[in-house]
Amino acid sequence: MSLALKYRPKHFSELVGQESVAKTLGLALEKGLLAHAYLFSGLRGSGKTSSARIFARALQCAKGISATPCDACSSCVESLQGTHLDTIEMDGASHRRIEDVRGIIEQSRYKPSLGRFKIFIIDEVHMLTKEAFNALLKTLEEPPAHVKFILATTDPFKLPATILSRTQQFHFKKIPLKAVVAHLKFIFEKEDVDFEEPALEMLARSGGGSLRDTLTLAEQAISYGDQSVSALATSQMLGLVDSKILEEFFNALIAGTSVESLLRTLAEHDTAMVLEEMARFLKEAMFSQKWSLGVLEPFMSAVAQAQPLLNYGADGDFVLALNTLKMQASLQQTPQTATPKPAPTTQAQLPAQAPTPPTAPQAGPKELFQQFIAKIESTNAELGRVFREFLVFQSFGNGVLFLHSSADEGANLLLRQHYKTLIVPCLKEVFGPSARIETDKSKPRPLEQFKENNPSLMQAMQDKLGTTDGKVEDF
Known part of the structure; x- marks a missing residue:
């Protein structure tokens, strides 16, 4: 049996990283505050289907509705085996037609034969057709007293608003x-698998916040290392870049020595993976204060600008080489801070007026962006954390604040919820009444603006692609 199935949570207390959802559902069960329809949304492998099954088992338990089902009665045993007659699971991806929904409506008319309720769990519900949603709507709004619906989806924005308004929503x-690493450590200890702590962090990062994906990779790592999970073997299996190589690479850039051999080593890996590992390494270096912000900022900016180029179809080796050149160039630039010294003046030459107080230097776009985040953070700490973690400043001009976004589904949900009520007012207050936001996920930067801001990059791209008309139309 796979690790994901063997260690699938059977109670709310076993859910990893979903404490708020588990607490809310548990209290609802204990106090009898039950809705007729629930919607569980969130990243794949975050516990939506497992929570739906736990919730359904708690409702059907013969010893009474509670947050902790007994697991011993006939209803609990059949629920654990997936054979309970009154708990019907349906995959919305393969049963998406109106005929399938009509079957649910027909079954809902009959009272349960074994349990307390007839419970319908529909996974990936966003895959249902428009006609199927319309057919489900009336039953979902006013179901019989013995019917409960639990819907699960990875993309709640594809659901009609009429469906969303009729469900009690929980976001996973x-x-x-840290929670994933702790869970991996618990499983490896129970399975008597030798492991190294850095290897667990590699697996957790590669899982991308999905526990199921992480456990699948963990199984692969156990097989690859023959019941031993080491950091070296795990990095080789996942194709990750050794952090020692990255440290040597950035140290060589700072020292001004050759990075040619290190660049060839990095080119052996997937470019997207290399840029992702660079971003992670620089983030850790910032927290540990390994280098000054004056060194880290241009490095981070170069990596952020390099990542979108891969989406345009640019050659990976070329992007990596260009990224290195931009880092080297940023270190060679020296700020022009010297100002001409004014000629000395006598008391007689001074104008007869009150001294003018010194004016504070005008803040640049990057400083304004930090003020923008701080203003949001003062009102909503969680939203401020999303901005700091997932959104990177790119440029500001003509009233447009351009950001690079790496936000996941949960972060995007939070951003959309607060966009009009909080983000836009703070944006206009800091950047002006006509300011607006664009990201490289929602709308790519105009080509003319890209040419204007990156003339050397455009020339390099022309040389690489061998264009003859002096234009680069699409990359």
């Missing part, structure tokens, strides 16, 4: 890295 967030 991305599972924190």
Whole structure:
């Protein structure tokens, strides 16, 4: 049996990283505050289907409705085996037609034969057709007293608003890295698998906040290392870049020595993976204060600008080489801070007026962006954390604040919820009444603006692609 199935949670207390959802559902069961329809949304492998099954088993338990089902009565045993007659699971991806929904409506008319309720769990519900949603709508709004619906989806924005308004919604967030590592450690100890702590962090990062994906990778790592999970073997299996190589690479850039051999080593890996590992390494270096912010900022900016180029179809080796050149160029630039010294003046030459107080230097776009985040953070700490973690400043011009976004589904949901009520007012207050936001996920930067801001990059792209008309139309 796979690790994901063997260690699938059977009670709310076993859910990893979803404490708020588990607490809310548990209290609802204990106090009898039950809705007729629930919607569980969030990243794949975050516990939506497992929570739906636990919730259904708690409702059907013969010893009474409670947050902790007994697991011993006939209803609990059959629920654990997936054979309970009154708990019907349906995959919305393969049963998406109106005929399938009509079957649910027909079954809902009959009272339960074994349990307390007839419970319908529909996974990936966003895959249902428009006609199927319309057919489900009336039953979902006013179901018989003995019917409960539990819908699960990875994309709640594809559901009609009429469906969303008739369900009690729970969002399953991305599972924190520390929680995933702790769960992996618990499983490896129970399975008597030798492991190294850095290897667990590699697996957790590669899982991307999905516990199921992480456990699948963990099984692969156990097989690859023959019941031993080491950091070296795990990095080789996952194709990750050794952090020692990255440290040597950035140290060589700072020292001004050759990075040619290190660049060839990095080119052996997937470019997207290399840029992702660079971003992670620089983030850790910032927290540990390994280098000054004056060194880290241009490095981070170069990596952020390099990542979108891969989406345009640019050659990976070229993007990596260009990224290195931009880092080297940023270190060679020296700020022009010297100002001409004014000629000395006598008391007689001074104008007869009150001294003018010194004016504070005008803040640049990056400083304004930090003020913008701070203003949001003072009102909503969680939203401020999303901005700091997932959104990177790119440029500001003509009233447009351009950001690079790496937000996941949960972060996007939070951003959309507060966009009009909080984000836009703070944006206009800091950047002006006509300011607006664009991200490289929602709308790519105009080509003319890209040419204007990156003339050397455009020339390099022309040389690489061999264009003859002096234009680069699409990359």
